[in-house]
Amino acid sequence: MSAPNKPVDMDWQISCHDIKSRNQYLFETGEMTDCEFMVGREPKNQKLISAHKMILAMASPVFHAMFYGSLPEKSIIHVTDLDYATFHALLKYIYTDVIAIDSVDEAIELVRAAKKYMFSFVVDKCITAIQAKLTPKTVLRVYEFATLFDETQLKERSLELLRKETLKVIQDDSFKNAEIKTVMMVVQQDKLNINSELELFKAINKYVTESPELNGHQINNTGETDAEQQSVSISIRNIIRHIRFLTMSPQTFAEGPMKTKLLTKRESLAMLANIASSNTDIPMPKGFSTKKTARKIQAPVLHSPVQVESNAFLPEVLPRNPYCSNNFGPDFCYGNMHPYPYYISHRFPY
Template identity: 30%
Template sequence: MLYMLEHEIMCDVTFRVGESRKTIKAHKNILAGRSLIFHTMFESLLPEKEEINIPDIYVDTFNDLLRYAYIDDVQISTNNVNRMLYAADKYMLSTPKTKCCELLQSTAQSSNAVVTLSTANQFHLEDLQKESLQYIKDNTEECLLSSHAVQLNTECVQMIVTSEYLSCSETEVCKFFLKWTEAQCKLHGKEVW
């Protein structure tokens, strides 16, 4: 089946994926058999007939998703976990989502806990969010010095700074908050005073 996908043999659906709108061909029956979302796309009262645009998923992520659909193999890494979790959630694919959560679980108790907290918050993974927040509380200084900490959204920063117990001084928290504010200003094109 993977050979047929890779060589576009008897494909009957065309996707335009990512910002570049790269053409990717596949087989409706395989996708519909793996995902209720794809099934609905192809078999609803108003089925998709032309090319299907998927601008919100990166090309490599969509290819990984197809690989899973065809041969039940999914490659998850810290580099693609957020993108894959988004795609798995969008297309209701439980195995890739579970594998993403397992990888995130392994990073919740590490210096990458801020990344895990952010992802868990974004995808409403409450247990993972609690676990990573606990690690951050216990190892606050290490986590706040992480280069990823300044990329946290407002909700995650609020969770951290309003915690009753943090394992660092208020001065360290204030320093982090100033760095985070500066990064957010730059991100939103605001002048830093």
């Protein structure tokens, strides 16, 4: 509302028959504003937004204290922790009751604004929208958000999807944008839906190469003098130590991890010896995973009731179970109280 979006009608009140339409008119035109916000994280992206003190104060205790507290704001208010689009979306809700969300990122940013200005209803609606838009592409971003704002249920939903759709998550281009601590969380999971540990290793190797968070840093196994570079390398090394190299075959390891720069030559040779033989005298490199079980989530085995092909094999009389009280007929009440309904013959002892 930094500038009127449409011409001001001198008799606009006549066509607005309720408070919602009046507020919407004020929101769209910027008519009669009495406060201003300079909004944006970066100075070059900051824009001026005008609003109405009374309308904002009626909607939020934070705005009420800002304008009508003991030390009311009288000059332009600078908002440097939100972007213009997010703050504008929050004002739109205040004036019109409309919550406009088109993406997970927009919902997350709106939650930040809503928590800052104490709009719990907006927070709840945004969380619902985020859950509805949870996909392998957005799951790590949502996990980081849920962790930061202590949204336990949303965090658990994110972890469930990560474990179920692991391969899609780690192969998506969005994986490179994850925080280092989030990648650490992934490799620490005991169960992941991957076909082999090599797929996880490849994703980590690609992350090290392309992640904006690493800012071009590469792991240096010779020791670093720069504190920031050393910190990054330590984080990457800690992630690699959780890879279950012992689940790989010698050929897979030699043609994959052994050819990368993520392991030293000595570490690679020691691991290869341990992969090739469980009786080797060469110990695994210190700190690296010694787990030999795959992370692959096994599909549940469904057990079916015992069936027979012909009634000819059924005994003439089966003792009725005295504890059976169902109304499904006698065929469900005989035998040794097995949890499934079944028929038992002398040829198929249970």
